[in-house]
Amino acid sequence: MIAKLTPAERSELLPTLPEWAVDEGRDGITRKFAFADFVEAFGFMTRVALLAEKADHHPEWSNLYNRVEILLTTHDAGGLSRRDVDLARAIDALI
Numbered sequence: 748m749i750a751k752l753t754p755a756e757r758s759e760l761l762p763t764l765p766e767w768a769v770d771e772g773r774d775g776i777t778r779k780f781a782f783a784d785f786v787e788a789f790g791f792m793t794r795v796a797l798l799a800e801k802a803d804h805h806p807e808w809s810n811l812y813n814r815v816e817i818l819l820t821t822h823d824a825g826g827l828s829r830r831d832v833d834l835a836r837a838i839d840a841l842i
């Protein structure tokens with residue numbers, strides 16, 4: 748069972764993800780991306796999907812034409828966990 752991050756872990760790890768904002772209501776982290784067009788956005792989503800499947804950790808997301816919004820939270824933990832931090836870091840590395 749994966750655990751939620753402790754307050755100390757959050758203070759340590761969240762500053763390492765400056766592009767991500769905390770969604771307090773969902774206890775997750777979000778980031779918005781904008782691309783040149785739909786093909787670029789969907790290509791990015793495909794790369795994220797492969798990362799997510801490899802990690803067995805999946806984003807909640809939406810896509811509108813060239814924009815993609817991702818929310819990472821851990822359903823099994825009921826909130827933000829290290830898996831979200833790790834996936835966010837891997838997503839950042841794609842950009």
Ligand SMILES: C[C@H](O)[C@H](O)[C@H]1CNC2=NC(N)=NC(=O)C2=N1
Binds near residue numbers: 803804805820823824
């Ligand atoms: C059985 C499987 O490992 C789990 O359901 C995984 C799949 N992907 C997941 N993704 C996310 N975001 N949270 C989870 O708790 C989760 N659990």
